[in-house]
Amino acid sequence: GAVVSQHPSWVICKSGTSVKIECRSLDFQATTMFWYRQFPKQSLMLMATSNEGSKATYEQGVEKDKFLINHASLTLSTLTVTSAHPEDSSFYICSPRDSSDTDTQYFGPGTRLTVL
Amino acid sequence: DAKTTQPPSMDCAEGRAANLPCNHSTISGNEYVYWYRQIHSQGPQYIIHGLKNNETNEMASLIITEDRKSSTLILPHATLRDTAVYYCIVSPSSGAQKLVFGQGTRLTINP
Numbered sequence: 001g002a003v004v005s006q007h008p009s010w011v012i013c014k015s016g017t018s019v020k021i022e023c024r025s026l027d028f029q030a031t032t033m034f035w036y037r038q039f040p041k042q043s044l045m046l047m048a049t050s051n052e053g054s055k056a057t058y059e060q061g062v063e064k065d066k067f068l069i070n071h072a073s074l075t076l077s078t079l080t081v082t083s084a085h086p087e088d089s090s091f092y093i094c095s096p097r098d099s100s101d102t103d104t105q106y107f108g109p110g111t112r113l114t115v116l
Numbered sequence: 117d118a119k120t121t122q123p124p125s126m127d128c129a130e131g132r133a134a135n136l137p138c139n140h141s142t143i144s145g146n147e148y149v150y151w152y153r154q155i156h157s158q159g160p161q162y163i164i165h166g167l168k169n170n171e172t173n174e175m176a177s178l179i180i181t182e183d184r185k186s187s188t189l190i191l192p193h194a195t196l197r198d199t200a201v202y203y204c205i206v207s208p209s210s211g212a213q214k215l216v217f218g219q220g221t222r223l224t225i226n227p
Contacts (some may be wrong), residue, residue, distance in 0.1 A: 004159070006159075046214065048218060093160070107160040
């Protein structure tokens with residue numbers, strides 16, 4: 001159980017374009033979704049927390065207008081990196097929390113974003 | 117900020133038990149100890165978690181000291197595929213949970 005998918009697994013885009021990353025919980029429902037990013041040789045950094053049907057809460061230093069999060073259903077959340085720049089190149093990882101087993105948080109396989 | 121301290125790296129021979137320590141001296145009464153691992157270029161993988169009793173599952177064992185200020189993750193028979201960065205995280209359970217990652221321990225299993 002606890003299968004999480006992310007799409008795409010990697011993406012290369014030009015500076016100034018927007019990129020949407022999808023995260024799906026395939027065999028459980030997730031009321032809460034966490035989004036992390038990870039720069040090379042660093043640990044995961046929490047970007048934002050979203051609850052289904054509500055606006056996301058962003059961590060300090062993360063621009064909410066740049067990283068748009070939509071959590072419209074219990075199995076799907078999206079992260080859109082708007083007007084991407086090379087410094088946004090990173091490994092983005094979603095983490096849905098199982099609504100029926102709130103002690104455990106699972107992670108997606110990640111999306112590698114490269115902005116040229 | 118992460119509230120745990122782990123050695124930056126460890127080595128272990130294949131087939132032997134890997135014991136990964138973690139200090140969490142400021143842990144609160146309602147906080148669990150979680151262990152995750154991350155294999156290169158993949159998302160973190162849940163391993164095990166516990167509150168105060170020792171826990172065991174098909175992947176590992178978690179030993180928590182009686183004062184809960186430290187714990188040890190034990191991989192009983194390490195294989196090459198266990199090479200990864202292991203993260204020890206303390207966090208409340210349920211609605212207050214927000215996993216904050218530290219630097220973890222880079223475990224290398226040697227043949």
